[in-house]
Amino acid sequence: MSSPPFDTPITRISAKTASTVLERLAGSDRLERGGVFVISVEAIRERSGDRWDRKRDDVWGYTARKLNEYLSYQDIHQQLSDTDVLVAMTTEDGVAAQAVGMRVLEEVLEFFLGSVDRRDIRIKAVTKIDGDYLSCADVDPDAIATARATARATPGPTESAPAFSPYRNRVSAERERERNPVSFVAFNGQAIQIDFSLEHVVSLRHGVTAVLRIEPTVTFRDTGEVIPVRKFGRLADEDMLAIDRATVAFGGLFLPEDARKQPPVILPVSFRTMGGRKGRHLLLNVPGASNEQVRQGAMLEFIDVERGTPSGRLVEVVSLVGGITRGVLARLQPNREALxxxxxxxxxxxxxxxxxxxxxxxxxxxxxxxMALQMRGKAPALIAQGLAERLHFEMADDAGFTHAAIRAAPNTVTRRDVA
Known part of the structure; x- marks a missing residue:
């Protein structure tokens, strides 16, 4: 039997059948991303007193039923002790995963106790597995409640992001003003301005904010005309580097200090930029953020992968930047041969x-x-973004997307698109 690790809160595993599951998870990136956690029905045992021995099987039977209802077939749940069950999710990370566990626990508590008291919600993130001991960190139910509330309160495109986003409100207005908006002179001599908004990418299955996303709006400052992403190809490489530098810097404000407690951030950037050393240098020098924060909290969205992009180079760049970030997404072109x-x-x-x-x-x-038909089975997450209203979430879900986001407006005067 192994000795418990020092200086960390620990839970000893009493269920012998759990050893195989724990061996599979030990050292997994699921741990550092908050996808492995423990929920406890201890509150039911406390209220049951002498009746617990008779009630135990009913409690565990109902808990297993609820876990099977909310988890996908790739996810794992395993009873660890008389009151604790371990959950390992592959479909969500961090607070999004923990929100699923909290929902299960709430429904079990409601069923057996008749109500849910905050003090009875006991959930811990697993940070390390050492033999038959788990190192755990307490999870704040309020942080999970925030992720659920922001998913329900996602605004329409005419609403202001700071009015509803507690994630944005955690960054002081003074710090944000330093990085939003940003202006520069383009290669052709025109003045360009970038205004940023913060979007909530919602898990359609679980109804929780799974990821935050930065959305840059790029305009000609003199005319106020928006440069849409489809026209970024006309910009010089130096201009795209400037846009991506500003995007990464603004996104750095929202990188989680602990990926088990806060959602990661999607940064839309150019493949052109990230294919060069200067682009990767941006990721290694995000203002105010450590390299570990970038590795655990930043996801890149390549916005300009299109016909003619060298496939071998694409594979190479995805591997390079994937090693220093949490992951890489690709924005597809809206056509019949998108993949x-x-x-x-x-x-x-x-x-x-x-x-x-x-x-x-x-x-x-x-x-x-x-689009969803082409994308299905090609990646773990299929995201429908740029939606106009919550009604479109249902359409995205029915189509087969896993996540969706409503386009948030920047904190500036709305500008018309370039024809």
């Missing part, structure tokens, strides 16, 4: 952005289904 340019590379997620299409709902729904 062609990204084939061969292993992405953590695929993204479809619907903001610029301007389709009425019936056509949008049909297009969502067509």
């Amino acid at each position: 062609g340019p990204v084939s061969g590379a292993r992405f953590n997620g695929l993204v479809a952005d619907f903001a610029d299409l301007g389709l009425p709902d019936p056509q949008l729904e049909a297009f969502m289904r067509a």
Whole structure:
């Protein structure tokens, strides 16, 4: 039997059947990403007193039923002791994963106790597995409640992000003003301004904010005309580097200090930029953020992978930046052969952005289904972003997307798109 690790809160495992599961998870990145946690029905045992021995089997039977209801077939749950069950999720990380466990626990407590008291919600993130001992860190139920509330309160495109986002409100207005907006002179001599918004990427299965996403709005400052992403290819490499530098710097404000307690952040950047040393240098020198924060909390979204992108180079760059970040996503081009340019590379997620299409709902729904059909099974996460309202979440879910996000407006005057 192993000795317990020193100087960490520990839980000793009494269920002998758990050893195989623990061996599989020991050393897994699931631990540092907050995807492994323990929920406890100790409150039910405390209230049951002498009746616990008779009630135990019913409690565990109902708990297992609820876990099977909310978890996918790739996820794991294993009873550890008389009151504790370990959950390892592969479909969500951090607070998004823990929110699933908290929902299960709430429903079990409600069923057996008739109500849910905050003090009865006992959930811990597993930080280390050492033989038959677990090192655990307490999880704040309020942080999980925040992730659920922000998913429900996701605004429409005309609403201001700071009015609803507690994640944004954690950053002082003074610090944000230093990085939002940002202006520079383009290679052709025109003044360009970048305004940023913060979007909530919601898990459609679990109804919780799983990831935050930075959205840059790039405009010609003199005219106020927006430069859409589809026209970024006309910008010089130096201009794209400036846009990506500003995006990474602004996103650095929201990188989680602990990936088990806060959602990661998606940074939309150019493949052109990240294919060069200067681009990767940006990731290794994010203002105010450590390299470990970037590795655990930053996800890149390549916005310009299209027909003609060298597949071998794409595979190489994904591997390079994937080693210093949490993962890499690819934004697909909205056409019938969307997967062609990204084939061969292993992405953590695929993204479809619907903001610029301007389709009425019936056509949008049909297009969502067509895109999701191409994307299905090609990556763990399928994200529908650039949506206009919460009704579109249902359409995305029905189409087969795993996550969705409403396009948030920047804190500036709305500008018209370039024709």
